[in-house]
Amino acid sequence: MIDELDKGNRAGGDRGYRAAYTVSYIDNVAQAGGRVRSRHSSDEGHPRGKVTVEVVLDPPGHARLRNNDDEIVARAVDIQTLVGRPIRLLTHDVKMRMRGRDAGLRVDKLEEPGKDEKPSRRRRREVD
Numbered sequence: 001m002i003d004e005l006d007k008g009n010r011a012g013g014d015r016g017y018r019a020a021y022t023v024s025y026i027d028n029v030a031q032a033g034g035r036v037r038s039r040h041s042s043d044e045g046h047p048r049g050k051v052t053v054e055v056v057l058d059p060p061g062h063a064r065l066r067n068n069d070d071e072i073v074a075r076a077v078d079i080q081t082l083v084g085r086p087i088r089l090l091t092h093d094v095k096m097r098m099r100g101r102d103a104g105l106r107v108d109k110l111e112e113p114g115k116d117e118k119p120s121r122r123r124r125r126e127v128d
Contacts, residue, residue: 002026002055004068018092029053056082069096077103 008019030053056079058064065071073089073096080087089100089107100107 030055073099
């Protein structure tokens with residue numbers, strides 16, 4: 001996934017911004033021990049639960065699938081098996097969401113920024 005984001009980074013424009021921001025955010029979270037700091041309750045007062053971010057490298061000799069969406073979903077399924085509990089796949093990509101649901105993953109659509117919101121005005125999330 002990091003390699004795919006790195007390719008997207010070179011695309012420029014909004015896609016490039018999102019890819020670069022995401023790689024930077026993942027790196028910051030990993031450096032902070034995988035802890036994401038955010039409010040502990042939703043606006044309605046319900047507990048949000050624990051969020052864990054981990055970077056898992058492919059095993060040595062891993063041959064990637066031709067389709068990047070299939071590769072990401074396959075890696076997510078392998079990680080879900082490894083940790084023994086449901087994980088959540090977050091993506092803007094409709095086809096990846098469909099593939100993820102078909103593979104038995106919990107899948108959520110990432111929200112798109114508002115039409116008037118420019119990348120430079122996006123707020124950065126806090127990391128412990």
